[in-house]
Structure formats: C-alpha cells, structure tokens
C-alpha cells in the first residue's frame with residue numbers, strides 16, 4: 001500500500017495528537033472527516049485464502065492438556081475427549097487450518113508415541129520442561145511437563161474435524177529421520193487396507209485416509225529446530241521433502257523460514273535450493289512474527305522487555321501495536337527476496353506464528369506456560385495484522401495466530417470447566433467475512449498517531465484496514481489504534497454504490513478491558529449505526545476499536 005498518501009494529513013493530526021497527549025478528553029474536536037479511505041472495487045488484489053484465518057495448538061503448557069483435550073472421562077463436557085464448548089465456539093469463527101504439535105515441541109516429537117491404544121502410549125518428557133517462564137506454583141509432574149501422549153494424530157485430526165478445520169502437521173526434522181516423516185504421511189494418507197500403517201490407523205478408529213495436505217518440514221530450523229545454517233537446512237529440507245508419496249493428496253510442504261525478517265536466511269536457502277534441483281514441492285515459506293518489545297531500554301531483559309498483558313501504559317500500548325505493524329514490511333521484504341529466485345512466485349508466504357507475547361504473570365492456571373490475558377489492545381493488534389494479510393492476499397497463503405487457548409494471543413482462556421472467549425476471538429469472528437472473498441485495493445489516508453518511545457518521538461499509522469468483495473457484499477474492516485481519540489473517516493467507493501450498510505464494532509471505554517470467567521462479555525461486538533449514500537460512507541471509529549462495515553452494493 002502506498003503510505004505516502006498519508007503525509008498530507010499529518011500536520012493536522014499531530015496537532016490533535018498533541019492535544020490528546022496533554023490529557024484532553026477523548027471526544028472528537030469536530031465532525032469533519034480527518035481520515036479518507038478509498039475502496040477501489042475495480043482493482044482486485046487476490047482471493048483472500050481462508051487459510052489466513054488459521055490457528056496453532058502446540059503441546060505447550062495447557063494448550064493441549066487442560067485446554068483442547070480434557071479426556072473422555074472428564075466431568076468437563078467433551079466430545080471424545082475434546083473440550084466441547086471450545087470446539088463449538090471455534091467452529092463459529094470458521095477456522096481454516098489448525099497447526100500441531102509445535103512450534104519448538106514439534107522437533108522433539110515422535111509421532112509414533114501418539115498412535116495405538118491410549119492406555120499403552122509412552123509418557124515422554126515435554127520439550128518445554130525446563131522453560132524459565134514456568135510459574136513457581138506449577139505442577140512439577142503434570143501432563144504439561146511429562147506428556148502422556150493421549151492426544152496424538154487421530155485425536156488431533158478429530159479435533160480439527162469437529163472444528164471444521166484442516167489439520168497442518170509440523171514434522172520433526174531435528175531428531176527423527178526423513179523416513180519417519182514419510183511414514184507419518186503414510187499413516188495419515190495411505191488408502192484403507194494398503195499398508196501396515198493404514199491398518200494401524202484403522203485400528204485407531206479411522207479406516208479412511210485423513211487426507212492431510214499441509215505439512216511443515218521443521219520449525220524455526222535456525223533456532224530450536226536444530227540451529228542449522230540456511231545451506232544445511234536446504235540440504236535437510238530436500239532429504240525430507242523429495243519423493244514423498246502423496247497418496248493422491250496435493251501435499252503442501254512448508255519450509256522453515258527466517259528468524260524475524262532475516263533476508264540472509266531466506267536468500268541463502270533459496271539460493272542453495274535453486275542452484276541444485278529447484279524448489280521442488282516447497283509450497284510455503286514460514287515466517288514468524290511476535291510483537292514483544294513493549295518496554296524501551298529493556299533489551300536483553302527477557303521478562304521486563306515484554307511488558308505485562310494487563311498493566312500497560314501509553315508507551316507500551318503503542319509500542320506493541322508498532323511492533324505488530326512490522327508485519328507489513330516483513331512480508332514485502334521476504335516476498336522480494338523469494339522473488340529473486342522464484343520470479344513467478346510458485347512459493348507463497350505462510351506466517352504460521354504471529355501475535356502478542358507478554359511477560360509471565362497473567363497465566364490462566366499455574367500450568368499454563370506462556371499463558372497470558374488478552375485485552376482490547378490485542379483485539380486492535382489482531383485486526384491490524386489480519387488487515388495486513390488481506391492487503392497482501394497475493395503473497396500470504398496461510399497465517400496461524402499463536403496460540404489457540406491459554407497461551408500467547410489466545411482466542412480462549414479456560415480453567416476447569418470455565419471458558420472465556422477473548423477480544424481476539426471476536427475479531428476473528430468479525431473478520432471471517434473476508435475468507436474466500438476477493439481483496440480489493442483500499443487506500444487509507446489518515447494522520448499518524450504520535451507517541452513517545454524511549455523518550456524519542458515515534459508514531460504509528462492512524463486508521464488501518466482492508467476491503468474485500470464477495471458477490472454484491474463488500475466487507476471493510478478498520479482499526480483505529482488511537483488510545484483515546486475517535487476518528488471520523490470519509491469512505492469513498494470507486495466503482496460501486498451503496499445499497500445498504502451495517503456495522504459491527506468492538507470497543508471498550510478502557511483499552512485494558514478484557515474478558516474473564518466471571519465477566520465473559522465485558523468486551524463483545526456491538527451493532528454500529530452507519531449511513532452511506534451514493535458512493536460515500538462517513539463513519540466515526542471509536543478509540544482503540546475494531547470495526548466491520550458490511551456493504552451491500554447496488
């Protein structure tokens with residue numbers, strides 16, 4: 001998106017922002033539009049892959065044990081051991097794909113431990129056993145540290161089926177040989193009755209093939225996935241990914257992409273791959289981006305630098321959103337490097353981990369390693385990020401927020417039989433209208449929001465958003481990141497006129513607002529009155545809000 005169009009409005013906003021910074025009430029100074037949005041209906045970007053709206057469950061803390069999986073004998077309402085309320089609510093937001101079993105956990109996981117009768121499966125030490133973030137009062141012996149393997153391949157596949165999602169398995173490249181990867185594919189996808197592993201799958205309750213399409217080949221192979229060099233990882237990738245029997249499924253293999261926006265990792269991997277036999281069946285290139293630098297001057301201080309999920313000041317609020325905004329240059333930068341070797345872009349980007357990552361302290365249970373609360377700040381972050389993906393629908397083939405339950409930017413917080421959907425959940429609900437629609441160019445021209453970061457002036461873009469069209473239905477989603485100030489925008493449709501328009505808004509009087517088990521509906525979407533006439537819609541976007549406008553075109 002061309003951000004230069006914002007500049008004309010900056011000086012006015014700096015004046016308004018300065019007033020807000022001086023503690024003046026959040027009310028609007030005038031009803032004059034200060035932001036302008038143009039929706040170019042005749043300029044399609046690409047189809048928004050439903051897979052952009054995907055999820056991640058790692059065997060980490062209480063994501064799986066205590067989160068998704070409660071077991072068949074549990075008093076907690078379940079379907080075959082899967083938490084019923086969670087799966088029903090998840091289904092509502094149309095999750096396209098769920099990734100499992102990691103994350104870092106994946107490169108230590110032996111898929112063979114998770115098949116066969118549950119009572120006979122081995123107990124293993126979890127990858128995360130020694131993590132420094134464990135709360136002091138967490139159980140030292142529970143399933144979060146010593147994996148009972150009750151939740152294996154079939155349980156995960158059934159969970160996905162219940163949720164209406166496709167499974168995405170992350171294969172172990174660090175500590176299992178390629179043969180085991182192919183055998184895992186065989187266990188999942190070989191025809192009924194064809195092999196010993198197909199018979200094993202039938203004995204485990206699934207006679208017909210699971211037809212798993214998405215497979216990650218290693219995870220963060222520059223780090224917990226083996227600390228490879230890009231060249232060594234390219235060699236390993238080829239060993240795992242070449243000549244994999246497909247059993248009639250168009251396998252989509254995902255390579256382990258860069259640490260942050262390391263262009264060096266991507267360039268050297270692609271260089272080595274294309275110098276040899278080509279990119280082969282590499283379908284996606286995985287990038288991870290977490291927003292975690294909340295506190296200025298805390299570099300290297302693992303805990304303090306991340307800030308708290310609930311208690312944050314103005315600087316920390318904007319710092320996290322500013323970090324989230326780095327997703328857009330990351331996508332553009334990685335896409336550019338990939339294009340040097342793959343000019344037709346056969347390989348697309350897969351952002352299979354993203355979200356906010358705060359310091360320990362707000363875990364839903366002591367065993368919820370990396371668990372954190374989730375406020376309106378996170379809702380804005382989610383909207384802002386999903387809008388970036390929509391705007392780059394030509395580049396991003398899949399994205400998985402980390403992680404589904406009791407973890408980093410979670411959609412659900414659970415303890416025993418209690419469940420609260422977070423503000424982030426509601427954003428996924430609102431944005432699901434974009435899935436499978438055609439992204440169209442949307443230009444947002446609005447003043448920067450100024451703030452102080454580490455004593456230095458900084459700023460983030462004002463209104464952000466994206467637009468997509470599905471038949472006669474135009475969906476426009478917009479975030480206003482300003483902590484205290486509403487923004488009036490004039491939205492102009494180029495190439496269409498409004499027949500009717502309705503709005504949904506997620507906002508709260510205080511950006512720190514969040515949902516708890518006792519107050520599960522403290523933050524929830526509300527209908528918003530919107531008027532549109534001809535090709536124009538004028539709307540006021542409340543402070544720290546996420547809005548969806550649904551426009552029926554004449």
Ligand code: AHR
Nearest residue numbers: 102103104105219220402
């Ligand atoms: O999501 C938590 C961890 O973050 C994942 O296991 C790893 O891939 C990333 O570093």
